[in-house]
Amino acid sequence: MSHEWHRPLENHWIRLSTFTFLAVIVGGVCLLIPPFFLQGTIEPLTNLRPYSSLELEGRDIYIREGCNTCHSQQVRPFKTETDRYGPFSLAGEGIYDRPFLWGSRRTGPDLARVGKKYPDSWHWLHFKNPRDIEPRSNMPEFAFLTETVLDTSLSSAKLSALRMLGHPYTDDEIRNAPGDAERAAGGIAASIRGAGIVLDATEARSEAVAVIAYLQSLGHAVREDDVAMTGTR
Amino acid sequence: MSSEGEVVQYDMQVVRGFAISALVWGIVGMTVGLLAAIQLAWPEANAGPWLHFGRIRPLHTNAVIFGFTLGVVFAGSYYGIQRLCRVRMFSDTLSRLNLWGWNAIIVSAAVSLLAGKTTSKEYAELEWPIDIAIAVVWIIYAINVFGTLARRRERQMYAAIWFWIATIITIAMLHIVNSMELPVSWMKSYSLYAGVYDANVQWWYGHNAVGFLLTTPILGLMYYFLPKQVDRPIYSHRLSILHFWSLICIYIWAGPHHLIYSPLPDWTQTFGTAFSIMLILPSWGGMLNGFLTMQGAWDRVRTDPILKMFAVGLTFYGMSTFEGPMMAIKTVNSLSHFTNWTIGHVHSGALGWVALTCFATLYYMIPRLWHTQLYSVRLANTHFWIATLGLLLYVTPMWISGVTQGLMWRAVNPDGSLAYTFIESVSAIRVYDVIRAVGGAVFLSGAFVMFYNVIMTIRQGSAAAPEPSLAATPAVAGGR
Ligand code: HEM
Ligand code: HEM
Numbered sequence: 001m002s003h004e005w006h007r008p009l010e011n012h013w014i015r016l017s018t019f020t021f022l023a024v025i026v027g028g029v030c031l032l033i034p035p036f037f038l039q040g041t042i043e044p045l046t047n048l049r050p051y052s053s054l055e056l057e058g059r060d061i062y063i064r065e066g067c068n069t070c071h072s073q074q075v076r077p078f079k080t081e082t083d084r085y086g087p088f089s090l091a092g093e094g095i096y097d098r099p100f101l102w103g104s105r106r107t108g109p110d111l112a113r114v115g116k117k118y119p120d121s122w123h124w125l126h127f128k129n130p131r132d133i134e135p136r137s138n139m140p141e142f143a144f145l146t147e148t149v150l151d152t153s154l155s156s157a158k159l160s161a162l163r164m165l166g167h168p169y170t171d172d173e174i175r176n177a178p179g180d181a182e183r184a185a186g187g188i189a190a191s192i193r194g195a196g197i198v199l200d201a202t203e204a205r206s207e208a209v210a211v212i213a214y215l216q217s218l219g220h221a222v223r224e225d226d227v228a229m230t231g232t233r
Numbered sequence: 234m235s236s237e238g239e240v241v242q243y244d245m246q247v248v249r250g251f252a253i254s255a256l257v258w259g260i261v262g263m264t265v266g267l268l269a270a271i272q273l274a275w276p277e278a279n280a281g282p283w284l285h286f287g288r289i290r291p292l293h294t295n296a297v298i299f300g301f302t303l304g305v306v307f308a309g310s311y312y313g314i315q316r317l318c319r320v321r322m323f324s325d326t327l328s329r330l331n332l333w334g335w336n337a338i339i340v341s342a343a344v345s346l347l348a349g350k351t352t353s354k355e356y357a358e359l360e361w362p363i364d365i366a367i368a369v370v371w372i373i374y375a376i377n378v379f380g381t382l383a384r385r386r387e388r389q390m391y392a393a394i395w396f397w398i399a400t401i402i403t404i405a406m407l408h409i410v411n412s413m414e415l416p417v418s419w420m421k422s423y424s425l426y427a428g429v430y431d432a433n434v435q436w437w438y439g440h441n442a443v444g445f446l447l448t449t450p451i452l453g454l455m456y457y458f459l460p461k462q463v464d465r466p467i468y469s470h471r472l473s474i475l476h477f478w479s480l481i482c483i484y485i486w487a488g489p490h491h492l493i494y495s496p497l498p499d500w501t502q503t504f505g506t507a508f509s510i511m512l513i514l515p516s517w518g519g520m521l522n523g524f525l526t527m528q529g530a531w532d533r534v535r536t537d538p539i540l541k542m543f544a545v546g547l548t549f550y551g552m553s554t555f556e557g558p559m560m561a562i563k564t565v566n567s568l569s570h571f572t573n574w575t576i577g578h579v580h581s582g583a584l585g586w587v588a589l590t591c592f593a594t595l596y597y598m599i600p601r602l603w604h605t606q607l608y609s610v611r612l613a614n615t616h617f618w619i620a621t622l623g624l625l626l627y628v629t630p631m632w633i634s635g636v637t638q639g640l641m642w643r644a645v646n647p648d649g650s651l652a653y654t655f656i657e658s659v660s661a662i663r664v665y666d667v668i669r670a671v672g673g674a675v676f677l678s679g680a681f682v683m684f685y686n687v688i689m690t691i692r693q694g695s696a697a698a699p700e701p702s703l704a705a706t707p708a709v710a711g712g713r
Binding site (some may be wrong): 003006007010011013016017020021023024025026027028029030032035036038039042060061064065066067068069070072074075077078079080081083084089090093094095096097098099100101102103104105106107108109130131134136137138139140141142144154157158159162164165219 | 254272273274276279280281282285286287288290291304349350351352353354357379382383385388389390395398399402403404406410415416417418421424425426427428430431432433434435437441470471474478481482484485486488489491492494495496497498501504567570571572575576638642643644645649650651656659663667
């Protein structure tokens with residue numbers, strides 16, 4: 001029979017398994033190893049800074065609630081996308097993103113450039129009930145985020161874990177992470193109150209405030225980097 | 234050592250366990266999918282921290298992929314491997330650990346995902362302690378299978394076994410590499426990879442999870458159970474060889490088609506497109522081998538619900554493996570990416586190919602596992618028609634909705650400004666979200682019909698019936 005040549009594989013499970021492993025490892029090595037070394041050649045944007053402790057807590061809540069299941073954070077290099085969202089995404093933006101949050105679905109709009117697009121108070125009301133702001137929105141309401149006090153007990157541990165992975169946090173930043181987060185939350189609460197919204201003590205220190213801090217940080221490096229703004233990088 | 238023709242006691246306990254758990258997780262997972270579909274159409278259906286779309290969606294994908302699909306794969310491979318090797322599984326203890334360990338993992342997945350413990354990486358959401366448990370149970374499964382192969386009494390290993398071996402090896406590799414994370418607490422970790430590189434690793438994993446959880450092990454089921462059900466050998470052994478090796482060699486390269494027009498280096502994206510297009514051939518090779526095996530038995534397809542499910546399953550396998558490569562072309566992907574087109578593609582593969590093939594496998598095994606006949610062939614036929622209707626009601630509106638979204642996002646006025654706001658695209662597709670929810674409800678009701686049929690079958694049968702079966706030469710081997 002013409003397929004006799006294959007017998008040595010069909011008849012020996014170790015041989016068959018070894019060849020199978022070889023077949024899949026080649027593609028794995030070729031797709032994972034070169035980009036790993038190319039990583040070093042990615043230039044971080046000049047204005048890119050690691051997340052502050054409050055932003056990081058906000059990012060972790062964004063992950064916890066699965067915001068990424070509906071919102072992408074990756075602007076593609078088409079005029080219709082850059083017109084709608086802002087400058088397209090660059091490799092150098094992501095070096096502090098663990099994990100990356102590009103997403104695969106746009107049930108809601110892209111958020112990579114949402115920072116500073118709306119005032120803090122807009123986000124506050126939007127979490128309370130998205131349909132108060134946009135009646136046609138199908139986003140769930142996240143009022144519970146505004147009613148839960150942010151837990152910062154892990155903040156220092158988070159920063160120091162990230163430092164192990166190369167994020168440039170100082171000893172002071174790690175030690176003061178919970179305090180810094182509270183101070184920054186106070187600033188955001190003040191800005192929401194400034195818009196005429198009454199916040200009680202819980203709301204002013206709520207998880208929603210942390211998520212707002214994170215959202216407002218999105219795209220900061222591109223926003224502050226004129227070179228990147230022109231898209232020539 | 235026992236000699237030819239001697240009575241072999243196969244371990245069917247583990248198969249029964251996985252068959253039932255798969256069916257239960259299938260119903261749970263699809264109910265949760267239906268809830269997600271309802272939430273997209275009616276946002277009022279979101280509730281509090283535990284039951285909103287963001288937490289429900291990963292629960293849906295984990296339950297249907299790891300609970301349902303893999304459950305059927307465990308059941309089918311334990312069933313097939315023992316018969317193809319004509320020997321009992323290597324270790325009953327490992328089989329039990331596999332069954333209970335895996336189901337414990339799915340329970341912990343359900344609880345932890347609803348509690349918001351997630352890494353956010355699609356199909357790899359579970360946090361590090363569960364990742365470790367998955368690796369352990371997977372290795373248990375591997376030892377059990379390889380141990381059985383080492384002791385087998387049938388020299389030649391049939392194609393179904395190759396596909397299951399490829400699944401075991403590749404998933405181990407993917408899972409371990411993609412789950413590398415630094416724990417911060419017992420349910421929180423940070424990826425060892427960042428940004429673009431993290432995306433690269435994740436979609437190398439994500440795409441091949443599709444390839445080696447939703448494709449190769451399902452092909453293994455098709456290769457074993459389809460020839461059994463038509464009672465003739467697989468059409469072409471040579472085609473099996475060709476398409477097996479080309480499929481696994483090519484699949485592993487195609488991951489970057491999930492990251493087209495992203496900051497990932499261009500050359501990797503080009504690889505992703507090129508290898509995706511090449512994938513049509515091995516994929517269709519598998520589909521043809523299945524169809525041609527049914528050649529001459531088409532009259533039975535009209536009456537036999539199992540064959541009907543295999544036939545429609547293969548049809549959707551062919552369709553989604555043609556559609557996928559098209560979506561991997563840059564210009565097409567620029568329209569389809571981020572839209573419901575992807576969701577349509579996913580479910581034409583997941584409902585059409587994966588779920589129908591899994592249903593067919595369960596319908597084949599369950600009467601045999603409980604030593605009886607299927608309670609009602611008519612109900613199984615009803616299930617087939619309900620499932621097909623539900624599938625079409627799900628997939629068709631998603632295609633239309635995806636193209637609508639894609640076109641609206643890129644539409645410009647004569648002066649070059651954007652023609653639509655984002656929210657206009659949201660309202661434009663709402664009607665399709667509603668139809669999809671109806672389709673999902675129909676598909677799910679089919680699963681309930683099956684559940685009833687299975688319960689009645691089990692009640693009229695008995696697990697305790699004498700299990701020895703004459704070790705006959707596997708009818709599935711051979712072919713041209
Ligand atoms: C009653 C049946 C089902 C319903 C109603 C349903 C519904 C849904 C919904 C609403 C989503 C989210 C879509 C979005 O984010 O826009 C989804 C995603 C998904 N479903 Fe299902 N589903 C069903 C069955 C299945 C089955 C049987 C499988 C697999 C075997 C499956 C696999 C998936 C996957 C992989 C995704 C994620 C897709 C992506 O990330 O692109 N589903 N499903
Ligand atoms: C030749 C075979 C196939 C190719 C080349 C292919 C290609 C693709 C492409 C290009 C995407 C869209 C990526 C994006 O724009 O985000 C995609 C998504 C997807 N495909 Fe396929 N596909 C194939 C077969 C299948 C089959 C048989 C299934 C079985 C269920 C499947 C399941 C999925 C899933 C789950 C996703 C969504 C991933 C996510 O975004 O979460 N594919 N595929």
